[in-house]
Amino acid sequence: MSQLSAHTLTTDAVVEPLGLTRLQPVLSWRLRGTGRQAAATVEVQDVLGSLVWSSGRLSGAAQRVVCGCALPPGGRYAWRVRVEDADGNDGGWSAWSAFGTAWDDPTAWPGVWLAGPGEGQQLVHLRTAFTAARVVSARLHIAVGAAAAGNQSLRMNAFEAFLNGERVGDEVVSPGQIAPEGGRALVRSFEVLPLLRQGGNVLGLRHAASVISAVLVLYHEDGSSRLALDGPWRQGGGGAFVQLWPRDGRDEQGGKGEIHDARQDYACWAAPGFDESAWSPAVIAAPARALSAQHQPMTVQAVHAPRSINEPLPGRLVVDIGQNTHGFLRLRVRGAAGDRITVRYAENLLPDPRPVAEIPVAWKDNIVALPPIAGTIDWTSTRNHGQKDPDAQSDTFILADDQPQVLAPRFATHGFRYAEISGLRSPPADLDAVTVHSPVLTGSSFACSHPLLERLHHLAHWSMRTNLLSVPTDCPHRERNGWLGDALCLAQAECLMFDLAAFLDLWLTQIGDAQGADGFVPIVVPFGKHIGLQDLPWQSGLVLVAWDAWEAHGDRDFLARHYPAMRRWWDFTRRFTDAEGHCAEGTMWGDWVCLEGAGKPFLGNAYLLRSTDLLAEIAGILDHQSEAAAYRSAAIRHRAAILRQHRSPDGAWDNGSQSALAHVLAFDLCSQAERPAVLAALVGRLARDGRITTGCLGTWVLLPVLSEAGRDDLVLGLASDPEHNWGYWVTRCDATTGLETWTGDRTQSYNHPFLMGSLAAWFYRRLGGITPLEPGYAMVGIAPYYAPGLDHAAATVETVRGLVRCSWRRQGARIELEVELPAGCTAQVQRPDGGHVTVGSGRHSWL
Structure with a gap:
């Protein structure tokens, strides 16, 4: 038998978040070992190790508790938990789980609020300089409002941050969609110490939101901290981003295409030494009316090699990645200044291979030309209703020189399985596709x-x-x-x-x-x-x-x-x-x-x-x-x-x-x-x-x-x-x-x-036979359907308590059932013979 102990601590359902906007977070944990939790004690401390809050001994099996005090914003904290079983034995304190706080009140937010793109603009660049010395941690918090008034699209509130010319974070689309009615801004938080320099630094932002604000907190070894962004902000235009999505009046959600002209890029705009004299002072804006942390922006979640690459028309390569997904292509190319390379995205190829009687809608009402050319993309499922523009899901890249480079959109994403590439002088040296979505994958x-x-x-x-x-x-x-x-x-x-x-x-x-x-x-x-x-x-x-x-x-x-x-x-x-x-x-x-x-x-x-x-x-x-x-x-x-x-x-x-x-x-x-x-x-x-x-x-x-x-x-x-x-x-x-x-x-x-x-x-x-009988899987029902014609089935569900597994397999005329439950979980099991039994955590089998 192993002693009951806690692991996998989460703060507001996230592992070690850097910038909470709920200052009394929910502290949750999973259990390992045997037995059931009878009591728990939780402690929260600040970065210097001083106790901030203790729950005292909490009787019961609950594996979560709300922090009992409002934590000061802009701080760094850690918490741990000790659990006891019914006999009063405990497995000692868990490891510390770190987390940080941002601000929950826009009126207390210490950063300056800056306006987004103005009339005729879709994107702006911002930069500011600051200094840093003897820093042990640097937390950058960026609050981003809904899309700018001139941007109909909600997806196009996206931003990118750069520190000394280096990209901050790994998200692709951030912070994500926001309902504009509440005036809410979503807050992304980053640890940027590895990008910081001793002395002079530059923070750069480019974005398409209605408002944006950045706060950089520098922490020192003695526990003190200071706000670093106290200088003026300068603002440039869209630079290389000529267009971020089609302006057809129907694209309410956006992010569906961009035109990037590298000849107009602001070279080294987010690094020290850039000449910003042609830029204007940034426009001050009213603050957001509410703040929420965004812990799950969209990131690259899978990479796909092409299944096939064909050329159904001269100069038009069609790539099949074998899986309908959301994301974009990345291609390494070499061309000449002014070359225009376009990537169009679609879910299907022409023609539809089914018999005419099975095709619900005539092509003549939905595509540009008949007869269809075999192997070309069929973009009708990806356009907005009523739209007949084949470029609705496309990106265009205009090259600035003849050097090898990787082309990929920065603000656009697409739903696709197939992509058509045109404008290339020669096939790409390398090509793949990425799947992009919120980081929600589990062990299920x-x-x-x-x-x-x-x-x-x-x-x-x-x-x-x-x-x-x-x-x-x-x-x-x-x-x-x-x-x-x-x-x-x-x-x-x-x-x-x-x-x-x-x-x-x-x-x-x-x-x-x-x-x-x-x-x-x-x-x-x-x-x-x-x-x-x-x-x-x-x-x-x-x-x-x-x-x-x-x-x-x-x-x-x-x-x-x-x-x-x-x-x-x-x-x-x-x-x-x-x-x-x-x-x-x-x-x-x-x-x-x-x-x-x-x-x-x-x-x-x-x-x-x-x-x-x-x-x-x-x-x-x-x-x-x-x-x-x-x-x-x-x-x-x-x-x-x-x-x-x-x-x-x-x-x-x-x-x-x-x-x-x-x-x-x-x-x-x-x-x-x-x-x-x-x-x-x-x-x-x-x-x-x-x-x-x-x-x-x-x-x-x-x-x-x-x-x-x-x-x-x-x-x-x-x-x-x-x-x-x-x-x-x-x-x-x-x-x-x-x-x-x-x-x-x-x-x-x-x-x-x-x-x-x-x-x-x-x-x-x-x-798979797994059903929660009590909220949060404290009690689980295990009762698989032993389907005729199936030899075996297996399911795993990653619950808030851990992995619940159930599998069954036919062994001749009999069926073997295996169940595995995490600590803190009980199951009511229907055995293969029709009988019922209640079991606790661990592995169990019946034949």
């Missing part, structure tokens, strides 16, 4: 003996990860919008597969920023302009996503932070809900991309009821008992109103579609006595239709209700069908990510994960 994994199911997991994994782009987006090319409806269909699965605690916390904060004074919640957050469309199912994503995050992470403080926005939205819905609890309006999109969807009024009321049920639960968790009772009372009225309005006297629900029936079961709209009849009707519809007809919402609920009814056999059949549903994408569309439509319509996105959320969750929860 899934594998099984069914090739198509494994392939579908690959599609889901890549489609989800390449749409976690500082906010959860719908697609990584055409829109990159944070649709709430997409997120509600994906949150459960994505919390199984990725580290989303800090990610979703920041996004829900921005939803609160975008919320109207009357409680109205936009269906897309962030967005480049006001969007007043009303859709109850999609707006309910605020509540449903928060609930999935709660189940995954068990963070009560997270619920408390976002409950006020949920409550305000629910109060807003009272405006169009009658006295009997029925809502006759408020659903625009409904079950999007369905082949046959439920009625929109039915869906609106169903999701309003589901949100009300969950708000009753959340209010109870937060000890708002009177509000919980009010929500429960309202839910009774809502449920009765749905029964009166959407169930016929003969027992038929809404239009009788798969979507309608699945929602009836998922949201408990019918009585327990009626459930078998509704299930039978749903099974009958699936048999008659021969395929899934639901859209994103219906698919999200369809698979769980079938599993809960003991019909995993139907889910397996739907998932393994090579001619319909998800399998069609693999066998007929050569997909490597999830598609936006069941039919593979090439005018729509080929990287849209929202139809894959429930399938991915089914892989982990049913084939």
